[in-house]
Amino acid sequence: xxxxxxxxxxxxxxxxxxxxxxxxxxxxxxxxxxxxxxxxxxxxxxxxxxxxxxxxxxxxxxxxxxxxxxxxxxxxxxxxxxxxxxxxxxxxxxxxxxxxxxxxxxxxxxxxxxxxxxxxxxxxxxxxxxxxxxxxxxxxxxxxxxxxxxxxxxxxxxxxxxxxxxxxxxxxxxxxxxxxxxxxxxxxxxxxxxxxxxxxxxxxxxxxxxxxxxxxxxxxxxxxxxxxxxxxxxxxxxxxxxxxxxxxxxxxxxxxxxxxxxxxxxxxxxxxxxxxxxxxxxxxxxx
Numbered sequence: 001x002x003x004x005x006x007x008x009x010x011x012x013x014x015x016x017x018x019x020x021x022x023x024x025x026x027x028x029x030x031x032x033x034x035x036x037x038x039x040x041x042x043x044x045x046x047x048x049x050x051x052x053x054x055x056x057x058x059x060x061x062x063x064x065x066x067x068x069x070x071x072x073x074x075x076x077x078x079x080x081x082x083x084x085x086x087x088x089x090x091x092x093x094x095x096x097x098x099x100x101x102x103x104x105x106x107x108x109x110x111x112x113x114x115x116x117x118x119x120x121x122x123x124x125x126x127x128x129x130x131x132x133x134x135x136x137x138x139x140x141x142x143x144x145x146x147x148x149x150x151x152x153x154x155x156x157x158x159x160x161x162x163x164x165x166x167x168x169x170x171x172x173x174x175x176x177x178x179x180x181x182x183x184x185x186x187x188x189x190x191x192x193x194x195x196x197x198x199x200x201x202x203x204x205x206x207x208x209x210x211x212x213x214x215x216x217x218x219x220x221x222x223x224x225x226x227x228x229x230x231x232x233x234x235x236x237x238x239x240x241x242x243x244x245x246x247x248x249x250x251x252x253x254x255x256x257x258x259x260x261x262x263x264x265x266x267x268x269x270x271x272x273x274x275x276x277x278x279x280x281x282x283x284x285x286x287x
Contacts (some may be wrong), residue, residue: 042266062188066181070174070221077170077225084164084232091208093160093239094127099246102131106249113138116250134247137253145254149247157240164232171226178218185211211261 090096101119105111113135120132133152137145189208 057150060183066177066184067217069177070214070217073170073174073177074221077167077228080163080166080170081225081228084167084228087163088160088232088235088239090239093125093236094243094246095123095125098123098125098127102160102246102250106253111253112256113171113253116253125238126160127246128152129156130243131247131250134250142251142255145251153240153243157236160236161233164229164236167225167229167232169224172223174225175215176218178215181214181218182211182263185214 098119100120102116105115105119108115116131117135120128120135122128130149130152134145134149137148185208189211
């Protein structure tokens with residue numbers, strides 16, 4: 001979480017620089033162009049190519065600051081997407097071995113929570129964690145066992161979704177950064193036009209480049225990020241539905257334990273009542 005906060009702080013610094021630098025330097029650019037228009041025309045030349053890299057370089061320092069900020073968000077999105085692609089596989093959440101072992105234990109009418117405990121201890125996955133939460137309530141009424149499993153499932157799902165949240169944040173913030181770049185670029189373009197006149201369209205190119213390129217870059221980052229976030233959240237929900245189905249089959253085992261505990265409690269209570277009655281009878285005889 002601290003590394004994510006540091007990235008957000010760095011991105012905010014880039015944004016502040018990109019907002020204020022063009023406003024401070026726009027007057028100097030306009031004055032220089034007003035003094036030597038012939039030199040500018042002589043120096044102007046058609047772009048060597050129309051590649052994406054050349055368009056990014058043509059946006060100037062301010063545009064590069066915006067593009068650097070968007071690049072940081074893109075790097076975070078790619079890193080999170082790769083990490084989630086590895087850690088949201090089925091083997092990490094609900095292993096097939098765990099499901100098969102559960103079926104074997106459930107099919108045995110003499111299975112006990114100790115057998116389920118052994119299965120949970122052998123695996124390190126959210127499904128095993130939820131199973132162990134229910135085992136801790138073994139012998140209690142079934143609603144308590146089910147509630148313990150539900151609480152554990154909510155915690156595990158929240159933990160998995162929290163690791164997908166950076167993708168949603170990047171998908172929401174990247175278009176806003178692109179929009180801010182568009183606004184700043186148009187400010188530069190119109191400020192330059194107001195000082196140097198509308199007849200020099202080449203002087204507006206830098207602001208217009210920045211206005212268009214940053215918006216396109218922001219959307220290019222946001223769309224894949226939101227799609228990846230939706231994909232991973234859908235996988236998580238699907239896996240937890242499968243966990244629910246797999247663990248529901250263990251309830252007969254918990255019901256047997258609850259029944260045995262209830263019978264043992266009734267026997268113990270009957271024994272206590274008999275002992276109490278015997279003591280009372282002895283007291284009456286001795287009296």
